[in-house]
Structures are given as C-alpha cells and as structure tokens.
Amino acid sequence: MKLSPDRLGEDPPVPTLTALLAERAAQSPDGEFLRFGDRAWSFAEIDTWTSRLAHRLIETDGVGIGDRVGIMLPNVVHWPVVWLAVLKAGAVAVPINAVYRQADLAFVLKDSGARVVFTDGDRTPLVRKVADDGLAGVRAVDVAEDGSAGYTGTAPGIPVTGETLANLQYTSGTTGFPKACMLTHDYWVRLGWLCAAAAGLGPDDVLLTAQPFSYMDPQWNAAVALTVGAPLVVLPRFSASGFFADVRRHGVTFCYVLGAMPTLLYKQPPDPADRDNDLRLVFCSGIPVDLHARLEERWGAPWRELYGMTESGIDLVSLSADAVGSGSLGLPVPTKQVRVVDQDGAEARRGELTIKGKPMMTGYWNRPEDTARVLRDGWLHTGDVVVRGLDGGIRIVGRMKDMVRRGGENIASAEVEATLERDAAVVAAAVVAEPDDVLGEEVKAFVQVADGVAPDRATAESIIERAGAQLARFKVPRYVEFVEDFPRTPSERVAKTELKARAAAGPGPRYDLGTRRATSVPGSVRVELVRDVAVLTLSRPGKLNALDVATRLRLAELVREFGDGRKARGIVLTGEGRAFSAGEDLRAVPTSLADVRTAFETFHDITRAILGTEVPVVAAVNGLAVGGASEITLCCDTRIGTPATEYYQPENGRGITISNASSVLLPRLIRGHAMRTVLGSPRIPAAEALRIGLLDEIVEPENLISHAVDTVVRWTPEGNTTALHLALLRPQADEIEAAFAREDEAARKTWESGAFSAGIQRFWSTKATDARQETSA
Template sequence: MVVKETPQREESAASRRPQPAVRPEQMGEDPPTATLTALLAVRTRRSPDREFLRFEDRSWTFAEIDAWTSRLAHRLIERDGVQPGDRVAIMLPNIVHWPVVWLAALKAGAVAVPVNASYRRADLAFLLRDSGARVVFTDHERAGLLKEVAGAQADLAGLRVVDVADDGSAAFPETAPAVRPTAETLANLQYTSGTTGFPKACMLTHDYWVRLGWTCAAGTGLGADDVLLTAQPFSYMDPQWNTALALTVGAPLVVLPRFSASGFFADVRRHGATFFYVLGSMPTLLFKQPPHPDDLDNQLRLVLCSGIPTGIHAQLEERWGAPWREIYGMTESGVDLFGPVEDASCVGSGNLGVPVPTKRVRVVDPQGGDLPEGEPGELIVSGVPMMRGYWNRPEDTARVLRNGWLHTGDVVVRRPDGGIQLVGRIKDMVRRGGENIASAEVEAALERDEEVTAAAVVAEPDEILGEEVKAFVQLAPGVPADRTTAARIVDRAGRQLARFKVPRYVEFVADFPRTPSERVSKPALKARAAAEPGVTFDLGARRGSGGVSTAPADFLGIDVVRGVAVLTLRRPEKLNALDVATRLRLASAVREAGTGENVRGIVLTGEGRAFSAGEDLRSVPTSYAELRTAFESFHDITRAIVQTRVPVVAAVNGLAVGGASEITLCCDARIGTPATEYYQPENGRGITISNASSLLLPRIVRNHATRMVLGSPRIGAEEALRIGLLDAIVAPEELVGRAVDLVLEWTPENNTTALHLALLRPRLDEIEQAFAREDDAARRTWESGVFSAGIEGFWTAKDGRE
C-alpha cells in the first residue's frame, strides 16, 4: 500500500509545478516576438490584469504598464521632440518609473541610456556627452545635480531634465505611438562598470533583450505562476533581463530597493519568490548570515548565479532547499553558458555550464590557437545575442570583436565532462616571480574561512618578484583585526593553495566599494587604500635585499652578493637545525630566486660552526602523519633545487649532518672549508634516509655511498674532497665569495645555463620514484617502532653525556 502511494504523491507534486512558458528544446529557436515593445503588447493582450511589476508594497498589471508607457512615449515625441535613434537617459534608484521610462523610450523609437544613480559630476558629464542624450529622467534628489552638470557644459546646454514625480504623461493617449521598432533597432547604450578609465557603452538591440529573455525562460522552465525577484540596481543589466524574462513567461517581477544580505531572504519569503538571480559576492554574503529557523520556509524553485562559490554550493542548496545553477554571460553577449537545472553533478564542481544552442565557445591561447582540454586560455564566444559593438569606440570594438568572436578576457579551462571552468580574469591576475595567480582562486580560499565575510586580492608591486599577493579582508563580527588573526586566516587558506599563491600582505577593511553588480571595485579599493592607508600585516617577515621573504623568526637570511642570492641558515645556537616550517620556507625561497629573473644563481650556507644539524630532534614527528609531513618537506627542497633555472652551490661552512648533508647533495657544487664535516647517522638511529642519499649520493661518490650510509663515518674536509663530495676547500673567509665566483663563472652573458642544468641534473621522474621508495621505507621504519626507538636512544645517550 505504501509503495502505491509514493508515486501518487510524486505525480501530484509534479502536477503542481508551473507549466514552462518556453520548453527547453525551444531554447535555440527564434523568439516569436521580435521586440520588447511588441512583447509587452502581446502580454497585455493575453493577460492584461495579471501582475507585472511589484515595487515595495505596490504592484502594476501588464495593462497598466502598457498604458503608462504609451502615454509617456507620446510625451517624449510630442513634447520633447524625441526622434527614433535619439538617446533618453534614466538616472533613478529602484522605483517603478525606471522600467516605465525604459519601455516608454523604446516605444518612442529612442535608445535608453541607463545611468548609475550614484554617479557624481565627472561621471555624469562624461556619460551624458558620450551618449549624446537629449532627455534625462530622474528624481528630485538628483535633478539639481543634473542641471548643474548640464549648465556647466556648453555641449549639454540643450539637455532636458525631467523629474518623474510629475512626468507629464497623464494627458496623452494610452495607445502606443505609430513608431515600429524592429529586432535590429538599437534599444540600449548599456555602459559597463569600467575597470580602468571611463566605461564603454555596449550597443544592445531589441533582439538582444528578447533573445536573452527567451533563452533564460527555456533554461529555467519558469511559467506564469512563478514570481521573479531582483535586488540589483535597475541601471545594471540584470533587472533589465529579468524584466524581459517576466514579459516572456508572463510572471511578476518583484524589485527590491537594494540588496541587503541580512534582509534578503525575509523578502523572498514575504513576496513568495520562486526565482532570483545573484552574482559576485552576493552568495557568500548571504551564506555568512546566521542560520534562521525559517530558512527552508520559502517557495523557491531555482536560483541562478554567476560565480557560485564551489566550497559552499551544496550547503547553499541544502540551506534554502532549491537548486543553484550557473549562468555565464557578459553585457556584451547576454547569456553564453548555462548549467542545466537537472544536472545535480555540477554542484560544487565549479562548472560554468555548457554553451546555449545559439552560441559557440572556444578556449584559445594568446595567438588565437585552440587549446586542448585542461589547458587554461581565454574564452571567446560567437553567436546571438551579441552587442553591435561599443558606442563611439571603433578601436575597442575591433579589439574585442575579432572575426565574429567576442574575446571575453576570462581565463577558463575545458573540463572532461564538456563544461567550462573559470580560472580568473586576464586583467585580474597577480604575476609573482614568473607565476600567474588568479585573484579569484585566492579570494575563494579566503572566503571559505568562517572568520572572513569577504575578501579581495590585488597585486602589490615588488622590486624583486614584480608583484606580491595582497589580500583585503572584511572580518566577521567580533573577530579581532590583528596580526594573529591575519596569520591564522592566511595559514588556513594556504592549506588549499600552492605556496606561491598564498598572500604575503593582509589589510583588514570594514567594507568594500562595489560596482552596481555587487562585485568589489578593485580600482576604487586600491584608490581608497592609497588615500587612507590602513594597517597592513606583512606575513612574509623581513626581506633581505634579494627580495625573498625570510623564514619565521629570521631563521633564514637573504642577501644578494654580486647578483647572486645567498641564503643563510641562521640558528647557530641549535647548529642551524631545521624544523618543518624552516624547510618549507627554504624551499619557497629557492623557488623564488630560482626563476633566474632577478638573480644569476643561489648559494646555500650556514651561520656559525655548522652548515646544519639536519632534522631538529626537539620537534621530531610523534605520528606517522607528522613523519610524512617531515619527509615531504625534505622532498620539497629537492624539487625546488633541481627545478631552478640557475646554478645552486652549497657553501658548507662546517658540520653537515643527516638531512642537511643531503640538501648539499642536491646542489650543483659544494665548496667547503677545513672545518667541513659530513655525518649521516641515520642508519645507526633507525631513521630512514631521504632521496638525496638514495639517489644523488651514488651519483656523486659512487662506491663510497654504501659505506657513508650504513657505516655512518664522520667524513672530514680532505676526505670529502678526495672522494668527490666537495669540489674545493677554501679559507672560511673566502667561502661565500668563492661560491659566488663559481655561479658567475657558470652564468656568462647570453648563456644557456638553464638548458644545460636541465640536461645534467637527474630527471624529476627519477626523483619522484625515489621519493616513493623512501616514503615506503619510512612507513615500514615507523610501523616497526625503530624510528621512535632511535630518537629515544639519541636523547638517552645525550642525557648520559650531559
């Protein structure tokens, strides 16, 4: 009996789902109505009394909006002298007059010019001159500013400023004017946010908006019984395509005055919204709000988003009980990629979706060549809808639209499942020491932290590395804005990122300047930071003149001597013993200097009477996981050294024990002093050696390798020179100078040193195979108890001597 009832309940639920206005298989078809004005007329004829627009607690039907926009269109033509193609600007907050003026301007054959309601004099003067607007509709709050701007500019003297409090339309007919726009008639000059300089206006036709509404209707499955909701400023394109969507499906559009993370879902519940679109930081800001008992008390069927944070994607769906799907597009191109609603496998994947039927996409290199799956490149798009170009910007148009393809400026990769994954913006990258870092990736890692509300990553100029990674961080309430917090947040983010991507600088901010699309405005952020600098925490510690950050507590010193980076272990009271953190920092410093962009080579040496005593036995592993971490940190140094493009020379100033002697073996040469002494006591203590001994030592000293490892003799400088462990012995005061001389000798002008190093050094696959063998040996040593017994024996013997 229960088995029979289950499908009946499912069938009943399915029958209550709104019927889609456009079926998914129709997405690639041409819309049956060619213009937005005709779409309004069709909707008014079919359902005149259905709700169309809802602002605050007032709403208007399709018939009411149709009549109002017709009256206002007549006013524009007959009183203001607007002719087809003239520009009508709209500078209003989110009030009903915004879409009314927009649709009225289109009925008059004019071109709408959305204006950010927060613009001031310079922005306004530019936009009004650039667009050539004849009329601007605004409210009382902004009318005075517009009149001031127009009065101060000779070429704006004829601009008419209309206050919508009394738009003068009441006396005009409620039937539409005789003007008949076509699909190709220009509808908008839609100004982009503009990341540098003044914004550019995308020329968008009626067909652009109608196709955008049609495509989104087919993708979402929305129908007349749905309720759409938007909270972005109407001057931005999202509420406008939401309006086109509402006209396409015959559903009401709820417009909030502004986006408020704390009150957003209360509005969703209050209005019975079944659909909304968010983007930028909005999903993260919503998720950071405290959970509410009413979170699941909503009518949502679907959320569309551009840039769903992958780490919280599943939690967003679980918390509010509706699928969240990606939609990708630009002002220039409308919609390009769509995440199918039924594809649950995309959740948390970062997949932007697949191309809509009317679009083709490619991933290309800087020369325009197609790239294979998994290779990052620029996303380019062709098809419809698409802007005609940039208004008054033929050079910019030619740069972005090439041979029918729009160059988006976004770096993406093709996924094995056929989808597209975003890497970052070409212009929103940090180039640090030869490595390209996508700001978006670092921001996502930071924003996963519960102590972080939002983050923005920018490039900080650096004399040596070119650029460093700086993070502006907005903290959750109650979290102290101090160095300890900065270090804690960066440490947690660093566990998700490659080391070169981890921010060096952190500056805490109370909020972020944002674009109308709720993205952080990085130009404004950097300008604010320059004008009113806050406290910036440098988590790279002190820099040497080589531009490579020192290790914690200055255990690693950096100097540049005649163009060569000299890395000095500085813990002489502990014989320069190395813990995991210091080894990782050493590997990082080698990588930073090893690109060859700023120095000709690297010299490794120690301070005091020891090069290094190797593993710090006061911080030895207490679990196998810690042992693996310790081994990996030694492996990391080896990888760093053998992958440099410059010579690496060890200046062995004294005792080199265990892992430290193995570090010198990874170098291309070893210069010693009479005090140099090699000692590898691991076998006698039950501590497994690392790859430098198992792979590199036999290459260097041949038949002496077995004796050195198993017999653990102390090998002085002269014997080390005789068997080839050292290349030369010099006086202590000459040691670093001689090592630097050797680097300079090997790196003449127009050299091919990097190529020869790659040929002479062991291949990385050989080293990785050695790593695997040694990791297995380390595991067996740990499991047998020999490792722990060896460490305990060391301390017992040491205590006895003391």
C-alpha cells in the same frame, strides 16, 4: 507561456520588447507585471503608462528615433516604465547608475550624447550641475511629475524591429573608461527567452531581483517576465539580512544572485524558516565552490551557474546537479558557440574564452577600435582565462582584464587612476585588484605623491576622500600603497605585474582605509580603530551585551579616552551579535539603595562622558537596544540603525524609572512620542524609530560600521570647528545635571516603594514560565 530547457534553441516568436509588452497587455491585461514594495502594476497599466510617456517624449521633449535618453533612478517603478517608454518612442535608453557622482555622470552623458535624463528630486540638482558645467542642452525630468497624464494611451506608430538599438549599456571594459555596449531589441528578447527556457519558467512563477535596475540583470528579469507573463518583484536594494524574508513574503519561485551575494547570504545566522520558501530555482554567477552544496541544503532549492557578459547576454549554463561544487559553468546554450584559444588563436584546453552567436552586442558605442579588438570575425574575446573539462564544461581560472571585480561590480582601473591623478598631491597612480574573502576583490591604489607631500596615513585619507567625491562608492580604493616611482613598459605603461611583485618583496607605506585595526583591551568593551575613528563595541553577545556596573564604568572611561580628539577623530558605539545591548544586566541587579545609586550614577557617567567629548559620537544600533542601553544612544550625536534595529524601554512596566537623563534627551529627539515610548513601553522597530526620530538613518547591516565611520570622517574635515559646534548643539551641562537630580530622586522612591524589586521579580517569573512552556512543548 511556460517554457522548458528543450526550447532553448528556438527563436523567440516576438521580436521586440515593446511588442512583447503589447502582447501581454492584450492577452493578460490584469496579470501582474511589476511589484515594488506593496504596490503592483498590471501588464495593461504599464502598457498604457509607457505609451503616454512615449508620446510625451516625442511631443514635449522632441525625442526622435535613435536619440539617447538617460535614466538615473534608484529601484522605483518609474525605471522600467521610462525604459519601455523610450523604446516605444524609437529612442535609445542610457541606464545610469543612481550612485554616480559628478565625474561619472559627466562622462556618461558626454559619451552617449543623451539629451534628456529622467531622474528624481534627489539627483536633479546633480544632473543640472553637470549640464551647466559644459553639457548645455541636457534636460532633467523629475519622474515625480513625468507629464504623461494628458497623452493618449495608444502606442505611437514608431517602426521598431529586432535590430533596432534599445540600450547603450555602460560596462567597464578591459582598459579605459566604461564603454557602452550597443544592445538591440533582439538582444533583450533573446536573453529573456533563453533565461526563461533554461529555468523552465511560466506564468505561475514569481521572479525577484535585488540589483540596481541600471544593471543588466533586472532588465533581463523584466524581459523574462514579459516572455512568460509572470510578475517581477523588485527590491529597493540587496539586503543579506532581509533577502530571504522578502523571498518568503512575496512567494518568490525564481531569483538570480551574483558576486558576493551568495557568500553574504550564507553568512547570515541560520533561521528555522530558511527552507520555508517557494523557490524552485536560483540562478547565480560565481558560486564559491565549497559553498555550493551548502547553499542548496540550507534553502532547499537548486542553485545553478550562469555565465555571461553585458556584451553577450547568456553564454553558458549548468543545469545538472552533477556540477554542484565542481566550479563548472556548464555548457554553451544552443544559440552560442565557444572556443578556448591560446595566445596564437589556436584551440587549447586552457586559454581565453571566446564566444559567438546570439544574443550579442553590435559593438561599442563610438569605439570602433575597441569593437574590432574584442569582436573578431564574429567571435567575442572575453578576456577570461578558462579551462575546458573532459566533459566540455568550462571553469574560470583567472582574468586577462585590467580591472577589479568587487562584489559583482566591474571597475575599470584606468577610470579610478584618472580620477586619482587629477589630485594635485598625486603624480601618478596605478590601480590593481587585491584578493578579498567576501567581495572577491578589493580596489588597491599604488600612488606616487608630489614633492613635499608626506606618504602617510593622513595623506592617503585625504586623497581617497577627494576621489570619493567624484567616484561611486564601490569604485573608491580601500588600500593605498605609496611608491617612489613605477616600473614601466617600453610604451610607458605601468608594468603592473612587476609593480605587484616589487610590492610583495618590499612594500612601501601601506594603509587599509576600509577595515578595523583591533586593539586588545580588558573587559567587555572591545576597542578598534577604523580610519582613526574609535569603534567601541559592547562585547558580551551571549548575554545580548547586557550592561553591568563594570561594563558601564569601562565604557565611560573609553569614551573619555578617545573623546578629547588626540587619539581619534570621533567615536562609534555599537554591539557585537544581534543586539546593541539588553540594557541593565538583570543577573547583577541592585540589592540595596546604595546599589541603585551606583547603577544610576554609572549610567549618568556615560552620559557626561559622551556629552563632554570634543569629537562626534555616533550610535551604530545594530539590533535590539533595551532600557538604559537605548538611552545611551540618545546621548549620541546621531543614531544609525539597520532593518533589525529595535528600541524597547520597559522601565515603566517593571516599576523602574528612566535613567541617563532621557527625561531631557527623549523629548528633545522625539517630542510628543516620548510619553508613549516611556509609559506605553512599546517595542519600536527600525522603520517606526526612523519615522519618530529615534533613528536618523537606516542602512544595511554590512554597511553599518563603515557608514558610521564615514559620518564621523565627513563631520571632521581638516581645519574643522566641530568641537565648538558640538558644544553649541548638545544639551547644556546644567540642564542635564538637573535631570540627573530628578531621576535620582525618582529612583529612590521606586526602590523604597518596592516597585523596583517587584518589577525585576516579575521579569524573572515571566522568563521562568516561558522556559517551562518551551521545555514542555
């Protein structure tokens, strides 16, 4: 079925998600429905699988109509399968963020009353621990063996209507802990219909989502796919560097992005293939006004604004090109009414946005007072302060809610405050939003500490580290400011407006635990401190951070300076730009045997420096790592890469010997792969490097440094014996020195045989030929 904007006001012909799936399976049994990675499932396959799983829920787990079933999974096909199976069983799905930790998970399970949680092997121990700590009767089911195979593929005969409750969708409200919006089948079916009609989607389209499936966006994307019979591509996670490569690879015609995603995408280096895509339309929420037109120009498709909330689905849409760059969220969809009201409830040009119509939640689970406060006479009070334009279009100017919106995540201040205040070192805490250029807002905590606790950086880090063990990462405060007391209202609430004004006039001790403090140093290695971790960045991006002798000497010096544990708790090595390092600077190659010895000795010196530190050394391999540079990473205690990481050791092909003691280190890390890596000189991409052991982890580029710093902090707890363990686990000095001696002798032979010079000459000849061919083309 292909829809168009002129059908926005129609009622969907099918009232439930389960009926939609059955209809698609009957009409297009072989049509592709879900695509995860390189695997796809048809409508008929998902219909059968979900029916079998629904029977298992009923017959094995004893799930009855209205029972709640938790889903705590990353983006794998089992997520939508469990969701639809729960709905077929007449039960209610409780999406749970897969990164939740103990405090978050315990709250959701207790509040929802979920009896069964579908999860995976990584999270099953956490679910069981939470259950053992006071939630007896909660069962964890590992989806790796969901137990559905033995059941019939015919849907159970459970009566389900449009008004049947489908989800308890947790969302951070204006105050307090997350609240569960009660969402019916009608909510999801209408939301799918409205989005499909607004975008003019049909069965020939290909949809894509990159948000976690526990959020509402992938779920309404699934409803859209069921509505029009189109496939939905689900990415494991959002990656700014890889997003449009996936758009091209899958032939995507429609996608939705929100929060910081447009900004992060635009910050990626331009690519000649940017406009080589099949996109017809991008829906998004919160496009930076000055970026809107540039986004459309760069990727060659219209970007159109949507406004909605979990409570109300979709409310406003801007389909006109005239709105590009205006900041307008557009006009109400035909099934919604909007009013802008002042504090007295009278209509105004500027005030709070209120909404009425369908879809709409039926209320907050277990919270009648919150429901009554937000839903008044059928009008949803959004808490957003807006201005209505002369054309009726709506523009947001602020929020009334006591919450932080960090990169598209809604974070209730009270939830973070409660976690902080459980700390014995904390008397009271107040959490506010701090403006941020990329994420929109960051989390800031004002903290009053107990008597005898020093308001210093070490205290701030220890408090946040303990809070981070209980909260999802996106909720953890980046900023901490210590205060002696809090200004309060007559009802003893913290007066946050007054608090922020007081801090602006005379701030207390304030610490940024999330960004780097730059220290100016000479040479081509930049030094920065992140949470007392020294980040050493090779800083010659125009030369792919190639390593000349001076750079190597400086790097070894800095490793020793920060490696004794007095100035830093650890070291992170990385590169600026798209390369970790291109290795030996071939514009400054040795011209004598003495130069060869100097070159090798300076590489050896880096190895000695790294292996001699008393703190962990982490290689954050941001891109290409060539030759001696890739070998530098082998000395580090762990190697963390990104999808763009690539290892290349071309020495054998150039007649050069390996250096940096990799004759010891490489086999130690990758065993039998060492021969192929050195003698075959292949380029090894990130996934292969992870498989064979060159990399220990792969993270997204925007998380690389923070994750490397987190690793150091985690490995160096207070009162640690890290230095002793490093001495025991690292290669012994005599073993490394023996390798140096062998490599020095091999280097002498390659120089005296002429292989070294010939290899370098071949490199430059190839470069010159490539340059001539590029010029003639």
